[in-house]
Amino acid sequence: xxxxxxxxxxxxxxxxxxxxxxxxxxxxxxxxxxxxxxxxxxxxxxxxxxxxxxxxxxxxxxxxxxxxxxxxxxxxxxxxxxxxxxxxxxxxxxxxxxxxxxxxxxxxxxxxxxxxxxxxxxxxxxxxxxxxxxxxxxxxxxxxxxxxxxxxxxxxxxxxxxxxxxxxxxxxxxxxxxxxxxxxxxxxxxxxxxxxxxxxxxxxxxxxxxxxxxxxxxxxxxxxxxxxxxxxxxxxxxxxxxxxxxxxxxxxxxxxxxxxxxxxxxxxxxxxxxxxxxxxxxxxxxxxxxxxxxxxxxxxxxxxxxxxxxxxxxxxxxxxxxxxxxxxxxxxxxxxxxxxxxxxxxxxxxxxxxxxxxxxxxxxxxxxxxxxxxxxxxxxxxxxxxxxxxxxxxxxxxxxxxxxxxxxxxxxxxxxxxxxxxxxxxxxxxxxxxxxxxxxxxxxxxxxxxxxxxxxxxxxxxxxxxxxxxxxxxxxxxxxxxxxxxxxxxxxxxxxxxxxxxxxxxxxxxxxxxx
Numbered sequence: 005x006x007x008x009x010x011x012x013x014x015x016x017x018x019x020x021x022x023x024x025x026x027x028x029x030x031x032x033x034x035x036x037x038x039x040x041x042x043x044x045x046x047x048x049x050x051x052x053x054x055x056x057x058x059x060x061x062x063x064x065x066x067x068x069x070x071x072x073x074x075x076x077x078x079x080x081x082x083x084x085x086x087x088x089x090x091x092x093x094x095x096x097x098x099x100x101x102x103x104x105x106x107x108x109x110x111x112x113x114x115x116x117x118x119x120x121x122x123x124x125x126x127x128x129x130x131x132x133x134x135x136x137x138x139x140x141x142x143x144x145x146x147x148x149x150x151x152x153x154x155x156x157x158x159x160x161x162x163x164x165x166x167x168x169x170x171x172x173x174x175x176x177x178x179x180x181x182x183x184x185x186x187x188x189x190x191x192x193x194x195x196x197x198x199x200x201x202x203x204x205x206x207x208x209x210x211x212x213x214x215x216x217x218x219x220x221x222x223x224x225x226x227x228x229x230x231x232x233x234x235x236x237x238x239x240x241x242x243x244x245x246x247x248x249x250x251x252x253x254x255x256x257x258x259x260x261x262x263x264x265x266x267x268x269x270x271x272x273x274x275x276x277x278x279x280x281x282x283x284x285x286x287x288x289x290x291x292x293x294x295x296x297x298x299x300x301x302x303x304x305x306x307x308x309x310x311x312x313x314x315x316x317x318x319x320x321x322x323x324x325x326x327x328x329x330x331x332x333x334x335x336x337x338x339x340x341x342x343x344x345x346x347x348x349x350x351x352x353x354x355x356x357x358x359x360x361x362x363x364x365x366x367x368x369x370x371x372x373x374x375x376x377x378x379x380x381x382x383x384x385x386x387x388x389x390x391x392x393x394x395x396x397x398x399x400x401x402x403x404x405x406x407x408x409x410x411x412x413x414x415x416x417x418x419x420x421x422x423x424x425x426x427x428x429x430x431x432x433x434x435x436x437x438x439x440x441x442x443x444x445x446x447x448x449x450x451x452x453x454x455x456x457x458x459x460x461x462x463x464x465x466x467x468x469x470x471x472x473x474x475x476x477x478x479x480x481x482x483x484x485x486x487x488x489x490x491x492x493x494x495x496x497x498x499x500x501x502x503x504x505x506x507x508x509x510x511x512x513x514x515x516x517x518x519x
Contacts, residue, residue: 035481038443038459041113042431043409043518049110049136051081053088053159055239055253057261058141058152059177059272060415061423061449064095068422068449070178071095072272073150074263075103076157076238076253077120083107085120089238091251091263093270099124100251113429114139114411114518115443130445130456132411132427134516140413142425142447144456149449151415151425158256162239164229166257168198170278172352172371173245174379176298176390177264177271179211186212187299187388188271190246191379193278193352193371194221200228206353207246208369213301213386218353222247229254245275279374282350287375289315291396291471293493294380295501297416297512298389303329304417305389306512307382308493308503310396310472311358317343322358323472324366325491330419330507334491338362346372397496401470405497407434409518412444414488416504416511421450424509428460429518437465444480458482464492476502 057074075090085106092099101122110116114133118141119126127148133139137156143149160166172193179188192207205221227243229235239254243262248271250262257277264271280287292313297306309324319342324335342358352372359365370378376395382388398405414426430442441461447454462478476492479485488511490502497517504511 035483035485036459038457039441041111041115041429041443043112043114043429045110045112045114045133045136047083047108047110048081049114049133050079050108050116051136053078053157053239054154055157055255055261056090056141056152056154057253057263057272057274058143058150059270060143060148060150060425062094062148069095070270071148071150072177072263072270074251074253074261074272076240077103077106077118077154079108083109085118088120089234089240090120090122091240091265093263093265093267093272095268098265098267113409113442115427115429115445130427132413132429134411134518140411140427140514140516142413142415142427142445144445144447144454146452146454149423149425149447151413151427153413155255155259157239157254159239161254161256162229162236164200164227164241165198166254167196167227167260168257170195170204170352171260171275172278172373172379173262173273173275174381174390174392175246175248175262175264175271175273176388178269179271180268184212186214188212188269189298189381189388189390190248190271190273191369191371191381191390192246194225194245196227200226202226202245204351205246206351208353208381208383209246210381210383210388210390213388215383218347219246221245227252276373276377278352278372280352280372283346283352283372283375284350285317285344285346286315287346287372288313288344288354288378289375291321292393293396293495293501294391294393295493295503295512295514296380296382296389296391298382298387300328300389301386302331303419304510305329305387306416306503306510307389308491308501308512309335310493311342313344317345319344319356319358321472322360323493325473325503325505327504327510327512329510332505332507333363334505335360335363352378394495394499396471396494398494401466401494403436403438403464403466404434406438406464406494406500407432410440410442410500410515411518412513412515414502414504414511414513416509418448418450419508419510421448423449424511425449426513428458430460432464437463439463446480455482470494476500
């Protein structure tokens with residue numbers, strides 16, 4: 005499972021709130037102690053059933069190997085895990101494991117620790133809550149790192165009937181054919197019947213840089229809640245989508261978390277209820293920010309940006325930062341022009357392209373979830389990269405309007421080493437430029453080192469036109485300290501996308517406002 009193209013799990017950016025950084029799993033802080041946490045969170049903030057999914061790297065046969073996990077845990081509001089279930093796709097195979105115990109803690113700023121126990125032992129996580137219904141999660145074990153998200157489940161939606169209507173999906177991971185291991189991205193949409201049937205299924209696959217073009221689902225596309233008790237207890241079911249087999253966990257009728265079960269291939273992703281009716285070229289209209297990540301023939305790649313669609317097929321005002329294995333391309337470099345189409349079948353698929361007279365042409369596939377959200381897949385040569393595009397709805401963007409408490413997750417690759425995953429929380433001031441102070445946990449997998457309760461500070465400096473791009477700098481006060489530089493694209497009052505502009509690590513992530 006050693007993928008030549010390193011995959012970022014960036015789809016967590018869509019519709020997310022945030023989690024907390026673990027404070028008691030052991031490890032090093034290697035710096036000054038953080039100030040006492042301030043906020044309105046506590047152990048009581050995590051109460052109920054929560055579906056989670058994450059992907060990352062584990063040690064397998066002495067090497068780093070891609071893996072994925074998805075499931076649900078039950079939190080009692082008092083620091084105890086009372087049950088749950090997970091599916092894991094690791095280098096040795098696929099397992100479905102029941103949680104027999106565990107614990108968690110949540111501090112006032114929403115940061116915390118989560119420990120889940122099953123028959124294989126206990127796994128440890130840092131979490132950061134955005135709200136009481138969702139958050140970010142990073143695995144903090146020396147032999148494994150992963151990043152992802154969790155959302156509170158609506159147990160009333162644990163039925164086939166609740167899954168009905170159109171759904172847009174984004175799956176990513178690795179595809180294994182014989183001895184060939186390729187980074188993979190599959191996006192598309194389907195109609196669920198409410199009774200297990202699937203119709204109007206369409207997908208685009210990018211396997212190791214080889215594009216499928218738009219394809220209809222093969223025969224056999226179905227979904228069904230488990231009938232052995234796991235369905236009604238955990239919201240678990242199985243599905244065949246785009247010719248791939250999955251286990252899934254229902255968040256609610258609008259969101260499903262899926263993990264591939266076609267070992268040794270490993271896919272992970274989400275399906276979102278499609279709310280747009282009869283989409284056409286006019287459905288994409290306004291300013292949009294996007295965040296995508298994956299791999300190229302060079303190594304890890306992460307891209308964030310902003311563009312305007314005019315509702316008539318034209319793309320203007322393109323700004324983008326692409327970090328391809330430490331080589332940074334920033335648009336516009338020359339003169340940029342672009343266009344887009346929306347499929348005439350009115351199922352929400354489309355293509356989008358822009359050309360910079362110096363940097364060249366960039367091409368994408370999208371599937372609309374709504375007029376303000378879509379999944380996004382890059383289709384340029386020798387790149388496997390996907391993520392999300394969202395309408396920019398914040399006006400005006402000022403230091404005062406962005407001030408407040410934020411949870412965050414960043415993940416990426418330290419070149420010549422391996423994956424690194426961060427989660428934490430900070431308070432952003434209303435000054436200009438804005439400054440912040442907070443704390444984070446992170447797993448430096450390549451070095452085999454865990455860091456907890458690390459002080460972080462920095463600044464957000466708004467551009468003269470802050471709707472386009474902005475400068476974000478974070479100082480991680482380990483010993484010695486490190487400075488991470490990003491370009492920030494503001495989505496709305498609650499969400500900011502960031503992409504690293506250093507030569508290493510190649511990193512990207514999301515800032516999500518806390519209440």
